[in-house]
Amino acid sequence: MCLAIPARVVELPGADRAIIELSGVRKEVSVALVDDVVVGDYVIVHVGYAIGKLDQDEAATTLSLFAEMAATHDGDLPLTPPLA
Amino acid sequence: MSRYARPVDFKHGKVDLTHGSGGRAMAQLIDELFVRHFDNPILDSMNDGACFALPAGAGRMVMATDGHVVSPLFFPGGDIGCLSVHGTVNDVAMAGGRPLYLSAGFILEEGFPLADLKRIVVSMADAAREAGVPIVTGDTKVVEQGKVDGVFITTTGVGVVPDGIELGPDRIRPGDCILLSGCIGDHGVAILSKRENLSFETEIQSDTAALHTLTAAMLDAVPSIRALRDPTRGGLSAVLNEFAGQSGCGIAIREKDIPIRGEVAAACELLGLDPLHVANEGKLVAVCPPEDAERLLAVMRAHPLAAGAAIIGTAIVDPQHFVQMETVFGGRRMVDWLTGEQLPRIC
Amino acid sequence: MKYIDEFRDGELARGIAATIAAEVQPARRYRLMEFCGGHTHAISRYGLLDLLPPAVRMIHGPGCPVCVLPIGRIDSAIELAREHGVILCTYADTLRVPASGGLSLTRAKAQGADIRMVYSCDDALRIAQENPAREVVFFAIGFETTTPPTAAIIRQAAALDVPNFSVFCNHVLTPAAMVHIMESEGDPDAVALDGFVGPAHVSTVIGSQPYEAFAAHYHRPVVISGFEPLDVMQSILMLVRQINAGRAEVENQFTRAVSREGNRKAQALVAEIFELREAFDWRGLGEVPRSALQIRPAFARFDAERRYGIGYRQVADPKACECAAILRGHKHPADCKVFGTVCTPDHPIGACMVSSEGACAAYYTYGRFNVVVKEAGVA
Numbered sequence A: 001m002c003l004a005i006p007a008r009v010v011e012l013p014g015a016d017r018a019i020i021e022l023s024g025v026r027k028e029v030s031v032a033l034v035d036d037v038v039v040g041d042y043v044i045v046h047v048g049y050a051i052g053k054l055d056q057d058e059a060a061t062t063l064s065l066f067a068e069m070a071a072t073h074d075g076d077l078p079l080t081p082p083l084a
Numbered sequence B: 001m002s003r004y005a006r007p008v009d010f011k012h013g014k015v016d017l018t019h020g021s022g023g024r025a026m027a028q029l030i031d032e033l034f035v036r037h038f039d040n041p042i043l044d045s046m047n048d049g050a051c052f053a054l055p056a057g058a059g060r061m062v063m064a065t066d067g068h069v070v071s072p073l074f075f076p077g078g079d080i081g082c083l084s085v086h087g088t089v090n091d092v093a094m095a096g097g098r099p100l101y102l103s104a105g106f107i108l109e110e111g112f113p114l115a116d117l118k119r120i121v122v123s124m125a126d127a128a129r130e131a132g133v134p135i136v137t138g139d140t141k142v143v144e145q146g147k148v149d150g151v152f153i154t155t156t157g158v159g160v161v162p163d164g165i166e167l168g169p170d171r172i173r174p175g176d177c178i179l180l181s182g183c184i185g186d187h188g189v190a191i192l193s194k195r196e197n198l199s200f201e202t203e204i205q206s207d208t209a210a211l212h213t214l215t216a217a218m219l220d221a222v223p224s225i226r227a228l229r230d231p232t233r234g235g236l237s238a239v240l241n242e243f244a245g246q247s248g249c250g251i252a253i254r255e256k257d258i259p260i261r262g263e264v265a266a267a268c269e270l271l272g273l274d275p276l277h278v279a280n281e282g283k284l285v286a287v288c289p290p291e292d293a294e295r296l297l298a299v300m301r302a303h304p305l306a307a308g309a310a311i312i313g314t315a316i317v318d319p320q321h322f323v324q325m326e327t328v329f330g331g332r333r334m335v336d337w338l339t340g341e342q343l344p345r346i347c
Numbered sequence C: 001m002k003y004i005d006e007f008r009d010g011e012l013a014r015g016i017a018a019t020i021a022a023e024v025q026p027a028r029r030y031r032l033m034e035f036c037g038g039h040t041h042a043i044s045r046y047g048l049l050d051l052l053p054p055a056v057r058m059i060h061g062p063g064c065p066v067c068v069l070p071i072g073r074i075d076s077a078i079e080l081a082r083e084h085g086v087i088l089c090t091y092a093d094t095l096r097v098p099a100s101g102g103l104s105l106t107r108a109k110a111q112g113a114d115i116r117m118v119y120s121c122d123d124a125l126r127i128a129q130e131n132p133a134r135e136v137v138f139f140a141i142g143f144e145t146t147t148p149p150t151a152a153i154i155r156q157a158a159a160l161d162v163p164n165f166s167v168f169c170n171h172v173l174t175p176a177a178m179v180h181i182m183e184s185e186g187d188p189d190a191v192a193l194d195g196f197v198g199p200a201h202v203s204t205v206i207g208s209q210p211y212e213a214f215a216a217h218y219h220r221p222v223v224i225s226g227f228e229p230l231d232v233m234q235s236i237l238m239l240v241r242q243i244n245a246g247r248a249e250v251e252n253q254f255t256r257a258v259s260r261e262g263n264r265k266a267q268a269l270v271a272e273i274f275e276l277r278e279a280f281d282w283r284g285l286g287e288v289p290r291s292a293l294q295i296r297p298a299f300a301r302f303d304a305e306r307r308y309g310i311g312y313r314q315v316a317d318p319k320a321c322e323c324a325a326i327l328r329g330h331k332h333p334a335d336c337k338v339f340g341t342v343c344t345p346d347h348p349i350g351a352c353m354v355s356s357e358g359a360c361a362a363y364y365t366y367g368r369f370n371v372v373v374k375e376a377g378v379a
Helices: A055-072 B023-039 B080-094 B115-131 B185-190 B210-221 B235-247 B262-271 B290-301 C010-023 C035-044 C071-082 C106-110 C121-130 C149-158 C174-186 C202-204 C211-216 C229-245 C262-273 C297-302 C323-327 C359-376
Strands: A005-013 A015-023 A025-030 A043-044 A049-054 B060-068 B098-109 B133-142 B151-161 B177-180 B227-230 B252-253 B285-290 B310-316 B323-326 B333-334 C030-038 C058-062 C087-091 C115-118 C134-140 C165-171 C195-198 C223-225 C250-252 C274-276 C279-282 C286-289 C293-295
Touching: A005 A025, A005 B262, A005 C293, A015 A043, A025 A043, A025 B262, A043 C202, A049 B252, A049 C149, A049 C202, A055 B252, A055 C010, A055 C229, B023 B115, B023 B133, B023 C030, B060 B080, B060 B098, B080 B115, B080 B210, B098 B115, B098 B210, B098 C087, B115 B151, B133 C115, B177 B235, B185 B262, B210 B290, B227 B235, B235 B285, B235 B310, B235 B323, B285 C106, B290 B310, B290 C149, B333 C359, C010 C229, C030 C035, C030 C174, C030 C229, C035 C058, C035 C229, C035 C359, C058 C174, C058 C323, C071 C087, C071 C106, C071 C134, C071 C165, C087 C121, C115 C121, C121 C134, C121 C149, C121 C165, C121 C279, C134 C149, C134 C293, C149 C165, C149 C262, C149 C274, C149 C297, C165 C293, C165 C297, C174 C211, C174 C286, C195 C229, C202 C211, C202 C223, C202 C262, C211 C223, C211 C250, C223 C229, C262 C274
Parallel strands: B098 B133, B252 B323, C030 C058, C030 C195, C087 C115, C087 C134, C134 C165, C195 C223, C223 C250
Antiparallel strands: A005 A015, A005 A043, A015 A025, A043 A049, B060 B151, B098 B151, B177 B285, B177 B310, B227 B285, B252 B310, B323 B333, C274 C293, C279 C286
8 A cells, every 4th residue: 555645735945845734743745646736736645746636625525424324323333442 | 262273164074984993083083073962971971971960869760772874864853963952851751750951962974065964963952951851972984985875873861760750551441531731733744845856945944843842741730641752753653553552542533633744735735645654753642540631731721832732632441452543534443553565556 | 523423433333234234135145345454444443243133244355464474575675684684564464474493583673683763764875874884674564555665765765865775575466366266266275256355545545447357257246344343233234235236346434534546646556666476375265367557677786585595495384374374365264273372472473464454364363252152151
């Protein structure tokens, strides 16, 4: 697999470079693999490279789908058995 | 005034082999740096060993030693100097001891800037003064370039454990509560943020601190505490696994109750690290009987170094001595020791 | 963390789990392979198995580039550092992978080889520029996710004309390995699979399209899934629904980061720098045709294999290991005699124990509790 994290672009300091921010952590990465990155975009960061953009509308759709899939059965399943 | 023709050049000078050779240069460095800043009557007497009386009715003695090889030497929230004081003070404190005195052994690399050495020594002196634990004896060696990484510091601490205090993981019983004094991972993330190749920016500072006033307050209020330990290298998971292994119990914790800063969680996500494995230098884990847990929590929260304390789990019956965690997601998983070295993962 | 924390909501997960439980049909089996180590990791780390009904069985696939790297390739990397005296730069994941003769990159480093951990391949090129008198080799591993950065750095090295930099390429391809798993179905060691949880970030780069022929040809549903635990739960539900309906399509759960086409820019760069290898040896799977990449002749001067005349020597996996059966889903990690005894994450013997993403390592680190509980018959 491939450990990659969505993070927000907060600055574009130079050719193919971006500063990304994730909950107060900022790091410079390469955006050489992605076209037309602008400040405010969310990019997927892997080994110091943005490998794609995150589609914020699609993320919202997926989240609303979770709620829908879960809605009809809310509370039907017992919680994990207690630990002790 | 000075016994030496010229003062040590703490602005531009470098450590050289003469500073550890036993000659005049070494004596001058000791005088103008260590004795001057550590500044206490026992050290001033300039004997090879420190001689001191024990407090009346002192109970048992405790002694602890710790080598410090941190890289980088200076990091957000501290440096190797204050770290070397806090680390050993905490080792004495975790045994239930009141720390009395410290010793310090320096191994210096030829060519190390004297300005940096002075900065480290001043930081140590400040930390020792603030903790009320003087550095009463020491040693300096200089080795050729490349044999150490700038400076290594070993400190040893002695203290006294009051009668009636018996701490040890073997005293942990099923049902006991596990308490944590605050946010995890701050020190490790502060260090990683300054490592070459990884560098990222955060506001996170090392949590390095001397915890003996906290442990004293805790033990005063709740003498029934079973065990104390500070989760340094290997993080919280190492301490919990030590406790489980040494007590013969299992341990069950709840992820949602473990305090962690957003930035620390984010840095761990970026680097593929488990925050339970990340080092701390100013936190402790305490175990106490369940009936005393709320009272102990209140005492901890009243202390500035444990304002964020939380009860994070309990000791359980488990012949496997595993540490397990209820995840924020609602599932369960093991919490294992760190494997190998803590390094960023790509996958 | 935006776009991370929302996808770890346990309440929602329990709701989806209830839906899955309600929709599984008693007469059917749902043996689902999550190809990627990322999914294996999420399943173990968040305890997802606790939420799934018994009818759904998750089988861990070979999708961890560290686990599948064969011994012979690690041997070559060590040879580069020791015999050729290069500075070998590598991602930290590869450092503990066992090589021949009880070695690993970590042990070779302890014996004096100049092996340096990098976070990004950019750091390897920088090290080459800072050490003009030394040869620097980047030990490149990874699936389609990690390949484009390597391509970018080779192109940059060419543009900057850095003479002392080269890449030891070990990039492997996901669809080829999935095909290989299905092709081995007749094998007694293979388990019948009913569907695939498809790669997340690999698909960000290659898109969902490359799996379409696979799904149609083998008549198995594939759901491209994000690596967060809710993503995995939703994907499992989508697979259950396809299986119930007798469908075998490629569906995309990870729409926020995967399109049908993928990242064209990254694909073009990869195609410019790399070409298909005839065959590549995978630890645990053996030789898999057209399953890896090599550097094109036009960039031969940056190809460490040509530069140092590295030949591949196949080294057999340790006999005691059940890796091949585990990677194909036929056996559970706990079925392996050496699991947790001789073979642990601190002293890995087999492929599946090497990286934290491997099936055995994930079980050992996060799920051993469940294994033991199952064995002991404790509730």
